Amino acid sequence: MRLPLSCAALAVALLAACQPVRPAAPAATPVAATAEAAVPADDNLNAVLWVQRTAEYQAAATQTYRAAAALLDRALAEPHWDALVPSERDNAGHGLKPAVVLDIDETVLDNSPYQARLVRDGLEYSDPTWDAWVEERKAKPVPGVLEFARAASERGITMVYISNRAVHLKQATLDNLRAVGLPVADDSVFLGLGTVVEGCEQHGSEKDCRRRLAGRQYRVLMQFGDQLGDFVHIDANTFEGRQRLLEEYDDWFGERWWMLPNPTYGSWEPAAFGNSWKQSRETRRAAKRAALDVAP
Numbered sequence: 001m002r003l004p005l006s007c008a009a010l011a012v013a014l015l016a017a018c019q020p021v022r023p024a025a026p027a028a029t030p031v032a033a034t035a036e037a038a039v040p041a042d043d044n045l046n047a048v049l050w051v052q053r054t055a056e057y058q059a060a061a062t063q064t065y066r067a068a069a070a071l072l073d074r075a076l077a078e079p080h081w082d083a084l085v086p087s088e089r090d091n092a093g094h095g096l097k098p099a100v101v102l103d104i105d106e107t108v109l110d111n112s113p114y115q116a117r118l119v120r121d122g123l124e125y126s127d128p129t130w131d132a133w134v135e136e137r138k139a140k141p142v143p144g145v146l147e148f149a150r151a152a153s154e155r156g157i158t159m160v161y162i163s164n165r166a167v168h169l170k171q172a173t174l175d176n177l178r179a180v181g182l183p184v185a186d187d188s189v190f191l192g193l194g195t196v197v198e199g200c201e202q203h204g205s206e207k208d209c210r211r212r213l214a215g216r217q218y219r220v221l222m223q224f225g226d227q228l229g230d231f232v233h234i235d236a237n238t239f240e241g242r243q244r245l246l247e248e249y250d251d252w253f254g255e256r257w258w259m260l261p262n263p264t265y266g267s268w269e270p271a272a273f274g275n276s277w278k279q280s281r282e283t284r285r286a287a288k289r290a291a292l293d294v295a296p
């Protein structure tokens with residue numbers, strides 16, 4: 001799906017998924033005990049509820065796609081308009097067929113029911129539960145994406161999906177995309193995790209090789225994602241490293257790059273605990289609490 005899990009980390013995640021919900025650790029002081037006890041392990045409750053039930057989420061996603069659609073004609077008209085960073089392009093770009101590159105999860109498909117199940121059951125992400133959800137083919141479209149897709153299709157722009165859904169989930173994913181009405185020109189527009197790209201060595205779940213592959217065939221007018229790594233290679237997954245990238249490409253957001261809101265998960269989360277999923281859930285949670293700005 002989306003988490004850069006190593007095999008070891010995956011084993012830990014799977015183990016955690018098989019264990020009963022662990023109660024919050026007893027706190028040392030009455031004040032801390034109150035705060036800890038009031039927050040069970042499902043920190044995702046507010047985030048998932050926000051995505052599933054609020055007008056605010058729908059408005060944020062819709063306005064993003066609407067604003068992007070309004071720029072399509074300008075992007076098409078400017079022959080050197082390109083949404084790939086120069087280091088990921090092997091050619092001049094202009095003259096190629098136009099495309100937009102989109103991540104899938106929480107960018108075009110809404111998997112919040114899967115997240116809601118994790119909250120309900122007190123579990124964390126695991127590959128088996130994720131694969132089972134994908135096979136259900138029940139994800140709905142993110143608000144606004146169908147209208148954007150129509151605008152792109154009317155202009156002859158191909159939708160290319162670069163996703164960290166593994167390639168063995170390709171058929172279920174294509175079925176789900178088609179079922180909700182998203183354009184799938186042919187099976188080649190799905191570039192899942194595990195796609196082999198000639199002349200490019202892929203690192204983990206980073207998408208740079210697959211972006212490079214898309215660029216060999218298309219001029220990429222825009223990119224859409226819910227995580228920074230959907231747009232550009234992340235060298236250092238720390239809050240500071242991510243901030244540097246944001247500043248470097250600040251002008252591209254709202255023009256060539258479009259970020260969808262996703263407070264429920266993402267590569268931003270492990271940045272808070274040193275990218276070590278091997279740590280216990282409590283340790284990771286403590287690191288996230290420690291990263292909060294409480295304005296001393």
Ligand SMILES: [Mg+2]
Binds near residue numbers: 002104106107226227
């Ligand atoms: Mg995503």
